[in-house]
Amino acid sequence: MRKITARQRQIIFLLLGVNEEITAAEIAASTGVSVRTVHREMEELEGILGEFGLNLSRKSGKGIQLTGLEAGLAELRSFLQEEKTAEYSGEDRKVYELCLLLEAEEPVKLFSLAHSLKVTVASISYDLDELEPWVQKFGLQLVRRRGYGVEITGSEIDKRRAICRLAAEHLDQSDLVGHAPQMEGNPVFNMLLTMVGKNNLMDVENTMWDMEWSWTVELPEIVYMELLLGLAVTVRRVEIGRGIDSAEEAGYSRMSDHRNIAGTEQFVHKLGELLSLEFPKLEILYIAGLFDRVQDSFSSADFAYGDIALMEIVYRLTENVVKRTGLPFQSDRSLREGLLEHIDPALKRIREGTRIRNPLLGPIRKDYEFLFHIVRSAVEDLKLDLEIPDEEIGFLVMHFGASVERLNQLRRNVRAILVCASGLSSSRLLATRLMKEMPQIEVLGNISWYEAARMREEDYDLIISTIDLPLVKDRYIKISPLLTREEIDKLLNYIQNTTFKERTQSTFQEPDKSVREEMALERMKSHKGILDEMVSLIDRFRFYSLDNGGMNLPATLSEMLDTLNGSGVIGDSDILLERLLERERMASQVIPDTRLALFHTRSSHIHMSSLTLYRLRQPVQLEGNTEVRVILLMLAPRKLSKESLEVLSEISALLLNSELVRLLEERTEAEIKRYLSSELLRFFENKM
Structure with a gap:
């Protein structure tokens, strides 16, 4: 026992x-x-x-x-x-041991650990055997010697990476940013919160917002949270005297190597004054590096809709589920967009060995048992050479479950915004559950917890969250994404006693009408933006037969970019060439089972979106010894509207259609334009 x-x-x-x-x-x-x-x-x-x-x-x-x-x-x-x-569960005990060792300045005796945890030395040794592979993933070493004790050795940067990962695996966002008090009876939980700098995290976050940087607003929530956690851990390590030893360890040797150095120095100065803490020059270098890397990762990932390999995974997964259910999932663009946004970071987490946590797995398996088995089988048919855990299958089921339950929108009179920590899958599921169970609620959209904390109260009637928020309790209601019957009653009661009560206290009804009119105008602007982008892209579409005899890939791409000089589309073609080659090194640009490649990038050196087709005189060799004879070049500015991104996403998805591939490989410019015009018009009409 x-x-x-x-x-x-x-x-x-x-x-x-x-x-x-x-x-x-x-x-x-x-x-x-x-x-x-x-x-x-x-x-x-x-x-x-x-x-x-x-x-x-x-x-x-x-x-x-x-x-x-x-x-x-x-x-x-x-x-x-x-x-x-x-005293502790096996999992809690291991977290305690990691926290203690990552913060210790000198080796810790096994007897001391065993005494603190009220277990035998043999139990501690067994725990350390299991923890060693985890520690090594970060370039750290778990050193154990008789008479010496045990310690974790390695660079300070690697220790910070390990601390951030430990927090990501065992803490929810609400643990970090919510107002919920720390649990008095759980010293492991409190120890982990202390190690990641929970006490200073909101000060760090507010200081970052005070900088009014535009790029922080554009960050996906998961990236934003990773940055915030990294900064909080840095503050904590500086507080306890665990500084970085060298400029090389910080990531760069000179201040001039950072494009963010000026802003970082201002940020650190403000934060230091607020916390009465002095940051050494090496820490400023390190924080600037955090800002640089976050922006770089975002700029390379935010054009995921052009990632054909990812598109193919989503397409094949959807088709596999369609074959097993007979339901028309392939016609649900919201499902496709949700899967595209979810799967890329999910696969990265699985490849990195990050523990996937899905607190809703049990209820999902109960409520969607049939769909769970179907999605599991559909994923196995993809043959990804990865072990996909049930927790991740649960997230995918939430996407498909939301699609199953998606209904036509009815007239609503309560404007709600959603905050979901589990990401897009849970927000879409909750939104569709609300549509079905409470059609009087109009879901304005899904936002992050930090956006919710700063949103004007007049812009919404209700915040519905699946996590604790750093807000006063009467500004939001917390429920689960599955929206149980008792939660529906709780939500109705909240609307009646809080939302409607606040409305009736106001003597003016006209603002509600003006908000509705403003929303109608915004929808019209959005539709116009989509139409303008489609028309301009098709108008600028060009086809070239390119004589690339004797040219390698860089020379061929350079020749392609030369055709755009003077068109007003691009600026510095040398920088764009390097970006295109970098994307090819990162992942193949070839459309599966074709001799067609899609090369794409976004950059501040691109002034307007562009779509250009090149048929090559000689095949050109790409990474992996793959040869292509046709290249479609898709370019877009770094700052791109949501509407423009939707159109580019739709064109990328169309490349999985064999009819368009045949046209690009064989037919005329006019025929390709007609096909794109017809398909994009159908896409636009479906959004109306």
């Missing part, structure tokens, strides 16, 4: 003490932990309870109930009275 922790004992007593279902949220409130932690504990408890012949019954919309024979329940009660609880 395995040991149980005090928290697990608490949960079991709660389940034994009720005669009906109890929700994970109620368990979390009673035990002082997050809902995510409750779901994680349930996985371990199922094995423990199974030894008594008992089960955890989970019913969607109702909650969790302990079921089994009375003899098993009696045996469990007897066990709880006699068994001495373990």
Whole structure:
């Protein structure tokens, strides 16, 4: 019989003490932990309870109930009275050990660790065996010597990377930015929050917003959160005297190597004054490097719609699910856009070995059991040579589940914005659940927690969040993406007693009307933006037969760019050439099963979007010894409207259509324009 922790004992007593279902949220409130932690504990408890012949019954919309024979329940009660609880779960113990070792200035004795955790030295040794591969992923070493103790050695930068990853694997966004108090009974949780600089995190975030940098607003939420966590960890390490040893370790040897150095110096000066902390020059270099790398990663990733390999994965996955269900998922553009946005970072996390956490996995498997098995089979058919965990399958199921439930929008009278920590999948699922269950709510969109904290109250009626927010409690309501029956009642009650009450207190009704009119005008502007982009792209589309005899790939691309000189499309072609070659080195640009390649980039040296086709006299060799005879060049400015990005996304998706590929390889410029015009018009009409 395995040991149980005090928290697990608490949960079991709660389940034994009720005669009906109890929700994970109620368990979390009673035990002082997050809902995510409750779901994680349930996985371990199922094995423990199974030894008594008992089960955890989970019913969607109702909650969790302990079921089994009375003899098993009696045996469990007897066990709880006699068994001495373990101080920490195995998972908590390992987190504690990592926190202690990553902050220690000198080796820690195994006996000391064992004494602190109330386990044997052998248990600590076993934990360290399991932790060693994780530590090595960051270029660090777990050093153990008899009589010496144990320590983690390596560069300060690598230790900071490990700390950030540890936090990402074990903390939710609401743990970091919400107002929820730290759990008094969980020293491991508090230790981890302290190590990542939770106390200073909001000061760091507010200082960054005070800088009024435009690029921070453009960052995807996951990238923004990684940056914020990296900065908070840096502040914490400086506070405890764990500084960077050399300029090379900081990432650059000179201040002039950073394009962000001036802004970084201002940021660090403001932050230092606020926290009464002095940042050495090497830390300024390091923070500037964080800003540089975030901008570089964003600029290379934000044109994911041009990534044909990613497009093909989404296309094949959708087709696989269509074949198994008969449902027309391929016609759902919202599904495609959601999968495109989700899958790329998901695959990167899996390749890096990052632990995928999905606190909704249990309910998803219950509510969408049939769809879960279908998506699992569809993913396996992709043969990605990766082990895709059930947690990730759960996120994909949420995308397809949202598509299944997507209904025509009805007239609504409550304007809501959504904040979902689990990303686009949970926000889309919650939005469609709201459409179905509460058609009076108009979902204005999904935003990040930091946007919600700064949004004008007159721009919305209601914030619906799946996480704790750094806002006063009456400004938002927290529910789960699955929107259970009791949460629907809770939401209706909130709207009646808070949202509508606030409305009736206002004597003016005209602002609501003006907001509606403004929204109508914004929709018209958006439609016009899409039409303008489609018309201008097709008007500027050109086809060239290129004599590239004896030219390699760089020379061929250079010749292609020369055809655009004087057109007003591009500026510095040398910089664009390097960007195009860099993208080819990162991933193949070849359309699968064709001799056609899509080369694309966004840059401040591009002045307007452009689509140009080149048929080569001789095939040119790309990475991986692949030869192509036709290249489609898609260029776009660095700053691009949402409407323009949608159009470019649609054109990229059309390249998976064999009809367009045939036209690009064989037919005339006029025929290609007619086809693109017809398909883009259909795309526009579907948005109306």
